[in-house]
Amino acid sequence: MTARQRHSASPIWAAPDLALSTDVDAEPHWTDLALCAETDPELFFPEKGQSTLAAKRTCMACDVRAECLQYALENNERFGIWGGKSERQRRKLREELAAGQEVAA
Numbered sequence: 001m002t003a004r005q006r007h008s009a010s011p012i013w014a015a016p017d018l019a020l021s022t023d024v025d026a027e028p029h030w031t032d033l034a035l036c037a038e039t040d041p042e043l044f045f046p047e048k049g050q051s052t053l054a055a056k057r058t059c060m061a062c063d064v065r066a067e068c069l070q071y072a073l074e075n076n077e078r079f080g081i082w083g084g085k086s087e088r089q090r091r092k093l094r095e096e097l098a099a100g101q102e103v104a105a
């Protein structure tokens, strides 16, 4: 998967069902408040062996972290950092949720 393909799979960079609203009276969509939109998108799709720390730090300061993580879990997003969680962490969360376990965000 190329960097461009990974970016197009993210919430902030052009996922079709998350297009920004043009209704100026509407409540902002969570993607409108995504802190990662103000950063280098490459941070959120580190190559194997690269650190995820910078992306996760950004997520920890993001006001829509819960919404982002929920979206990623519901849509089975497989690549990148979403809601401060790596692919492996999200897989573990999905397994815990499927087993009916209480999970920490």
Ligand code: SF4
Binding pocket: 011, 012, 033, 034, 035, 036, 037, 044, 058, 059, 060, 062, 063, 064, 065, 066, 068, 069, 081, 082, 083, 084
């Ligand atoms: S939680 Fe992280 S990936 Fe999700 S919108 Fe916020 S900064 Fe972006």
